[in-house]
Amino acid sequence: MAEMAEATFLDSNELVLNMGPQHPSTHGVLRVILKLDGERVLGADCVIGYLHRGVEKIGENRTYVQFSPYVDRMDYVASVSNGLGYCLAVEKLLDAEAPPRARVVRVILTELNRIASHLVWLGTHALDVGAISPVFYTFREREEILNIFEEYCGARLTTHAFRIGGLQYEAYEELAEDTLTFCDRFAKRIDEYERLLTSNRIWVSRLRDVGILKEEDCKRYGVTGPILRAAGVKWDIRKAMPYSGYEEYDFDIPTGTNADTYDRYLVRMEEMRQSIRILRQAAANIPDGPIMAKVPKVMKPPVGEVYVSIEAPKGELGYFIVSDGSTQPYRLRVRPPSFINLQALDHMVRGTLIADVVAVIGTIDIVLGEVDR
DSSP: OHHHHHHTSSOTTOEEEEEOSSOGGGSSSOEEEEEEETTEEEEEEEEOOSSOOOHHHHHTTSOHHHHGGGGGGSSTTSHHHHHHHHHHHHHHHHTOOOOHHHHHHHHHHHHHHHHHHHHHHHHHHHHHHTOOHHHHHHHHHHHHHHHHHHHHHSOSSSOOOEETTEESSOOOTTHHHHHHHHHHHHHHHHHHHHHHHTTOHHHHHHHTTSSOOOHHHHHHHTOOTHHHHHTTOOOOHHHHSOOTTGGGSOOOOOOOSSOSHHHHHHHHHHHHHHHHHHHHHHHTTOOOSOSBOOOOSSOOOOSEEEEEEEEETTEEEEEEEEEOSSSSOSEEEEEOHHHHHHTTHHHHHTTSBHHHHHHHHHHHOOOHHHHHO
8 A cells, every 4th residue: 555655646636747948938948847736836846957068167277367258158148247256256366456447337337237137037028928019128228238338349248348357448438428328218218118017917917926935035045136135135245245336336225025026027127227327327437547457467366265246137146266376266166146046946836827937937037058057
């Protein structure tokens, strides 16, 4: 009898279903194994690793400078943020700091990148849920940001914008003007998105009270970024542990109350507005001066280790580097927000419907290049 009970644990009321890795709503090669009772989700297992990137091990076999472009390929939707975090970590090892002009330009490019990342999230998330129009609007504005990136460094997607010690290139003459023009135009466009979605009864019914992840669960899973802030936690590394001069900018940390998918939507929408505030302050006050600190051409940081994290669009992005005094990192590890946040998926989808799984994956905002590294 014991053997029979063990053999029939998956009874006729339960079904195991593979969602992905080719499913368009998994936003990459993510495989989710769903355990279902009808359409009700009993549990979910995430299977990752289909990209086989090995970025961290590559970093241990390249010089500090050679590895710099590789990080752009992790979260390729927010490559500028990836580069900033890595440069700050190596600069801390070298005990160097980027000049004031470089810090301001870094903030401008990083905040533009935050908006671009959120626009990809909003367009694809809405598309997953069934709203077709927003993706056309959001990618229209994203093109304007990519045009600024292209004018600055020639790249649009894997934007290698920074150098260890400062900037890759001097800011072009119209950077401040282009940034302010974009801010003026984009502020109205956010209102347009909200008119399409925020009070849309289909959108609200698909998102509200779905994928709830309360504050204590966020902390238990190590979840950061908009998901944590939607749970009511005012935690933003730009405020808590300022870098690149963020302490000089006036902006707010938006938070939610219900910790559901709808709150995460509202938080990200407000984050884009706050990025506009930061961009206007930075573009109006770009100081003169050099764009590179005095760093050695052959970089051999002293023996030691550092961990530096930044507030990337998806959450806390951290770099842990161990130096043995050579030109290559002895150990290099990345704390990617997509990877950490994804482990909360099982908790968020239990008790929901299959259709809600799509909405929850969208609200986590993952990029598999960062998950698999």
